[in-house]
Amino acid sequence: MGDKIGICFYDSGQGFSDYFNFKELYDYASGLPQVTKIWNTTELDLKSPEKINEQIKEVNPDKMILAGDFPGEIKNLFVSAMSLAGKKAENIELASFVEHAYLNGQSTEMAKVVLLCAIKGVDIRKVLVPDEVDVHPDTLVIGGGIAGIQASLEIANGGQKVFLLEKTGTIGGHMAMFDKTFPTLDCAACILTPKMVDVGQHSNIELITYAELKSISGVPGDYKVTIHKKARKVNLATCIGCGICSEKCPRVAPSEFDAGIAMRKAIYIPFPQAVPNKYLVDEANCTYFENGKCKVCVKLCPVPDCIDLDEKDTDVEITVGNIIVASGFKPFDAKRIERFGYGKFPNVLTSLEFERLINASGPTGGNITFRSQDKKGNWIFKDGSGTPSKIAVIHCIGSRDENYNKYCSKVCCMYSLKLAHLIKEKIPEADVFEYFIDMRAFGKGYEEFYERIKQENVHMIRGRTASIKEKDQKLELRSEDILNEKIIEQEVDMVVLAIGLEAAENSNELANMLGIPSSKEGWYNEVNYNSNPVNTSTGGISIAGLCQGPKDIPDTVAQASAAAARVLQSIIKGKIQKSIKDIKLTDVETSINQLMKK
Amino acid sequence: MRYRVNPDLKLDLNRFGVKEDWQDCFHCGNCTAVCSLTEENILFPRRIIRNVQLGFKNKLVTDVDPWLCYYCGECSETCPREANPGELMMSFRRWLTIKYDWTGIARLFYKSLPAFLIAMIVVAIGIIVIGITKDFKAEAMMEFGHKFEKYVIYAVACLILLPNLLRMFWFVILKNKLKVPVFAYISNSLSLFVNLFTQKNYLKCEGDTFRWVEHLLIVIGYLGLLVITVFFNWFNTDSETVKWIGYIVGALVFIFTFDFVLKRSSKKRESSKFSHPSDWMFVVWLFLLGLTAFITRILVDAGAIENNLWVYFIHLIVIAQWGLLIVPFGKWTHFLYRAFAIYFSNLKQAALMK
Numbered sequence: 001m002g003d004k005i006g007i008c009f010y011d012s013g014q015g016f017s018d019y020f021n022f023k024e025l026y027d028y029a030s031g032l033p034q035v036t037k038i039w040n041t042t043e044l045d046l047k048s049p050e051k052i053n054e055q056i057k058e059v060n061p062d063k064m065i066l067a068g069d070f071p072g073e074i075k076n077l078f079v080s081a082m083s084l085a086g087k088k089a090e091n092i093e094l095a096s097f098v099e100h101a102y103l104n105g106q107s108t109e110m111a112k113v114v115l116l117c118a119i120k121g122v123d124i125r126k127v128l129v130p131d132e133v134d135v136h137p138d139t140l141v142i143g144g145g146i147a148g149i150q151a152s153l154e155i156a157n158g159g160q161k162v163f164l165l166e167k168t169g170t171i172g173g174h175m176a177m178f179d180k181t182f183p184t185l186d187c188a189a190c191i192l193t194p195k196m197v198d199v200g201q202h203s204n205i206e207l208i209t210y211a212e213l214k215s216i217s218g219v220p221g222d223y224k225v226t227i228h229k230k231a232r233k234v235n236l237a238t239c240i241g242c243g244i245c246s247e248k249c250p251r252v253a254p255s256e257f258d259a260g261i262a263m264r265k266a267i268y269i270p271f272p273q274a275v276p277n278k279y280l281v282d283e284a285n286c287t288y289f290e291n292g293k294c295k296v297c298v299k300l301c302p303v304p305d306c307i308d309l310d311e312k313d314t315d316v317e318i319t320v321g322n323i324i325v326a327s328g329f330k331p332f333d334a335k336r337i338e339r340f341g342y343g344k345f346p347n348v349l350t351s352l353e354f355e356r357l358i359n360a361s362g363p364t365g366g367n368i369t370f371r372s373q374d375k376k377g378n379w380i381f382k383d384g385s386g387t388p389s390k391i392a393v394i395h396c397i398g399s400r401d402e403n404y405n406k407y408c409s410k411v412c413c414m415y416s417l418k419l420a421h422l423i424k425e426k427i428p429e430a431d432v433f434e435y436f437i438d439m440r441a442f443g444k445g446y447e448e449f450y451e452r453i454k455q456e457n458v459h460m461i462r463g464r465t466a467s468i469k470e471k472d473q474k475l476e477l478r479s480e481d482i483l484n485e486k487i488i489e490q491e492v493d494m495v496v497l498a499i500g501l502e503a504a505e506n507s508n509e510l511a512n513m514l515g516i517p518s519s520k521e522g523w524y525n526e527v528n529y530n531s532n533p534v535n536t537s538t539g540g541i542s543i544a545g546l547c548q549g550p551k552d553i554p555d556t557v558a559q560a561s562a563a564a565a566r567v568l569q570s571i572i573k574g575k576i577q578k579s580i581k582d583i584k585l586t587d588v589e590t591s592i593n594q595l596m597k598k
Numbered sequence: 599m600r601y602r603v604n605p606d607l608k609l610d611l612n613r614f615g616v617k618e619d620w621q622d623c624f625h626c627g628n629c630t631a632v633c634s635l636t637e638e639n640i641l642f643p644r645r646i647i648r649n650v651q652l653g654f655k656n657k658l659v660t661d662v663d664p665w666l667c668y669y670c671g672e673c674s675e676t677c678p679r680e681a682n683p684g685e686l687m688m689s690f691r692r693w694l695t696i697k698y699d700w701t702g703i704a705r706l707f708y709k710s711l712p713a714f715l716i717a718m719i720v721v722a723i724g725i726i727v728i729g730i731t732k733d734f735k736a737e738a739m740m741e742f743g744h745k746f747e748k749y750v751i752y753a754v755a756c757l758i759l760l761p762n763l764l765r766m767f768w769f770v771i772l773k774n775k776l777k778v779p780v781f782a783y784i785s786n787s788l789s790l791f792v793n794l795f796t797q798k799n800y801l802k803c804e805g806d807t808f809r810w811v812e813h814l815l816i817v818i819g820y821l822g823l824l825v826i827t828v829f830f831n832w833f834n835t836d837s838e839t840v841k842w843i844g845y846i847v848g849a850l851v852f853i854f855t856f857d858f859v860l861k862r863s864s865k866k867r868e869s870s871k872f873s874h875p876s877d878w879m880f881v882v883w884l885f886l887l888g889l890t891a892f893i894t895r896i897l898v899d900a901g902a903i904e905n906n907l908w909v910y911f912i913h914l915i916v917i918a919q920w921g922l923l924i925v926p927f928g929k930w931t932h933f934l935y936r937a938f939a940i941y942f943s944n945l946k947q948a949a950l951m952k
Contacts (some may be wrong), residue, residue, distance in 0.1 A: 339676070362731075400624075401678035437626040466676070468630030480627030480636075485645055487636050 004036040005119060006061030008044070008078070010068030015520070019107040020069065020097050028112050032490055034119055036061060041074065049080035050067060057085055065118045067095035079236060087267045093118045100124050102525060103517045103581050105535050110581070113588045120592050127591045128580055130539060135221040135576040136321030139567050140165060141509070142213060145173020146553060147326035147545025147560040149195050154564030156204035160571055163318055164199060167543065168207045168256070170274035173328055177257060177352065179359040181553055182418040183449035189361065193273045200275040210280060214315060216513055220295040220539030221321045221576040225385040226410045231311040233281035234267070235249065238306045241269065241277050245297035245307060253285040254378070259352045261263055261361035261381045263374070269586065272361070281309065285546050321576060322540045322567040324537040325524060326560060327510060332398030332405070332499040339467040340397065340497055345475060346371040347388070348468060348495045351415060358422050368426055369496070388493030391423055392477055394465045399500030410550040411501030416498045417450055420458045432458045433490060434480055435465045461488065501550045513539055515581070534563040539579040542566050604653030613649065614910045615874035616689030619682040623647045629673035629683040634804050635666055636696055639947060641704045642666070643673060644684035646690060659697050659947045662770045662946070664690040665939030670803040671868020685872050692874060693770035695931055697769070698762045704927040711875045718919050743914050747828050750921040758926035763938055770942045782948035786941055795821070812854045819850030820884065823891060833898055844895060851888030855881050880929035886916045
């Protein structure tokens with residue numbers, strides 16, 4: 001084939017040159033005998049197709065390969081330029097690195113594969129097929145939120161064994177904290193708790209709570225996983241959940257489940273519907289671990305030897321064939337933006353706190369009250385401390401902001417609208433102000449939901465709040481009304497900050513342990529965003545839910561089921577593909593040659 | 599009035615220091631709300647960014663609000679898109695400066711640094727030629743310098759500054775078809791003078807008091823130096839009072855402009871991160887002006903001016919470049935435009951109230 005092949009490298013400037021070594025790729029391409037000429041878009045004048053044609057016509061390539069992070073961005077220009085030279089659009093091939101080669105650590109090697117396939121005119125999906133090996137039928141699901149629960153149930157209901165690993169004392173995750181779901185206004189707990197009970201009772205699911213992944217070894221299809229079980233100090237098998245221990249425990253700490261707006265004891269059950277519904281001891285806040293005294297809980301426990309405060313952490317090892325990562329997210333820390341006064345003004349609260357406040361199972365029984373101090377000086381919400389009549393919700397806290405997170409957290413607009421509805425439901429005469437930049441009501445029934453909330457007399461203000469000041473125990477919000485070009489200084493009683501979503505704490509550590517790629521923000525990367533959104537480049541490891549990126553509950557559940565389908569597929573087949581990332585350039589060369597011979 | 603989207607404006611603006619960051623703006627209104635100077639009917643910078651994005655030139659040229667901003671930089675610091683609204687306002691003031699200038703020379707100088715530098719050299723050569731004709735005699739030179747300063751001031755004020763202010767008036771008040779009550783012209787004139795000499799609105803910018811003090815001292819120093827040299831003939835006076843006042847105002851000028859130069863070099867503050875050549879010329883020449891005047895008078899006192907006439911000679915070149923180029927066509931005009939902008943803005947409010 002005597003075709004003249006030209007390559008044009010393109011860096012869109014979105015920071016992907018950190019992952020792809022363009023210099024190395026350039027050198028690699030120039031070493032290939034088929035390549036006639038290589039350009040760099042930085043050297044070319046890209047103003048118009050005519051200009052490009054002038055610059056490339058000397059070589060007059062028969063085939064032009066546009067290689068880069070997002071080469072599609074310049075494709076149209078080159079299609080026109082090539083047509084001026086009498087070439088067809090088919091003569092342009094894209095070597096899209098981000099689409100096919102975005103892996104941590106070895107992206108450049110994979111980009112070479114992409115480049116080679118483009119030069120040879122081979123579909124990369126035909127050569128990037130890993131070998132298959134036998135698969136162990138058991139599965140590990142990391143994270144017991146709605147994604148982990150859904151995936152576990154799908155696999156377990158399919159008749160396969162699942163280990164469900166959860167970091168805290170109960171499964172349920174963030175969804176358990178929510179009051180209602182949008183846009184249907186279903187009770188979140190009513191959807192979630194039956195699933196949680198199912199998980200707890202399922203014969204195929206082994207629930208491992210209060211534990212974390214310690215290490216992992218082995219190969220796809222046969223992973224040896226060591227799990228570090230933190231000492232719960234309460235015997236899961238014998239605890240009857242009577243609650244006497246907690247009742248008499250002298251120490252309190254902010255409740256994680258109530259997002260810190262109420263207190264719990266040092267020996268506690270995270271929430272009444274917890275699975276497993278057993279107590280655990282919070283070492284950090286227990287008197288016994290401070291001075292070796294107390295042991296009130298041990299003395300009062302009606303079951304002999306049930307509470308053992310000297311219990312030590314243990315490690316267990318399991319063998320699994322597949323792993324589903326569903327490790328979730330972390331809410332944005334509103335204290336980072338001082339202008340909104342979170343942590344300084346008691347009645348500025350985060351959406352997660354408000355979610356607990358408005359929840360019928362929350363500390364105030366769903367009554368919206370002011371934050372007040374208890375006897376020990378802790379700021380908490382309790383019933384009977386007044387009712388706010390003006391509440392503002394500010395969108396995009398920590399999201400869509402170059403100073404914090406650039407991305408849109410996707411769910412905040414909708415949950416803020418939901419909160420507005422719930423406020424109106426609880427206090428019909430209350431004024432609710434929604435401060436937004438753009439209203440993102442994507443999805444089935446969402447726009448309708450937005451329209452419905454507008455009908456409920458919620459004040460929609462286009463314009464982000466710049467700052468919050470406290471004035472005579474009221475909060476004054478200063479913002480610009482974009483639609484009317486006026487400054488609004490609005491006094492309200494309470495402000496809810498619609499905080500965005502961030503990758504979970506230690507998400508990078510987990511990614512490194514599992515060898516799966518993640519984005520700069522810490523979200524885990526799938527093989528292909530469009531066509532393979534659950535598998536990762538490491539064989540046998542799938543991702544589901546928020547750990548992949550911001551998404552709402554329906555999407556999370558759908559993705560969890562998809563991940564489970566992939567796992568079941570491999571178990572039924574008895575075989576699993578090895579890691580894509582382990583495919584070497586030489587392997588690809590061989591398989592390309594084989595394909596060419598055919 | 600109907601408007602048309604005009605994409606050419608951005609090409610024009612690029613030459614005035616602004617980068618195209620303003621295209622990133624997604625109109626959240628943070629900058630407007632975070633600004634402590636925004637009020638009813640005075641809204642910036644977001645509204646201006648919008649007009650720039652759409653290229654509404656007519657709307658922009660009649661807008662007086664950019665002059666009301668003192669560039670504390672808070673909008674740029676907190677902008678979620680890093681769209682740099684503060685710097686857009688600064689660039690816009692440069693753009694307005696050239697729009698107000700009837701000669702078109704400011705436009706040339708702002709857009710082309712080489713043109714400006716050539717003009718600076720030509721002026722310097724002119725002074726050298728005059729020096730040659732005067733045989734570089736101290737007495738003759740200083741007499742010439744004294745007269746020169748006086749005539750330049752009158753000429754620049756009458757031929758350039760006054761017509762430019764009238765143009766500004768035309769753009770801001772007449773073009774907007776504002777019917778200002780006659781009484782408002784009089785009632786606001788006092789605040790015009792207060793603002794001209796104190797820039798007191800600056801104090802509304804939170805946390806910028808020190809910068810205002812520095813700025814005020816420079817204004818006092820500069821105007822003091824101007825009056826004392828031009829009307830009291832500082833270099834040749836025998837009055838001890840005049841002499842010492844001259845020393846003080848001269849020192850004020852070069853000490854505080856030196857600090858401004860340092861700030862622009864360090865780029866630590868939001869407001870001094872980006873410097874257009876016109877900013878550099880302004881502060882550096884003001885510094886040179888104060889310093890050379892100060893040294894000249896010391897030499898006069900020491901009786902050593904005859905042997906060190908080159909110092910005065912440099913001073914004269916600096917003065918000529920300052921008076922002929924920087925004052926009429928450079929950044930100096932912001933001194934007038936800022937104060938008059940407040941005046942016109944007050945007139946506008948009065949007209950809208952009616």
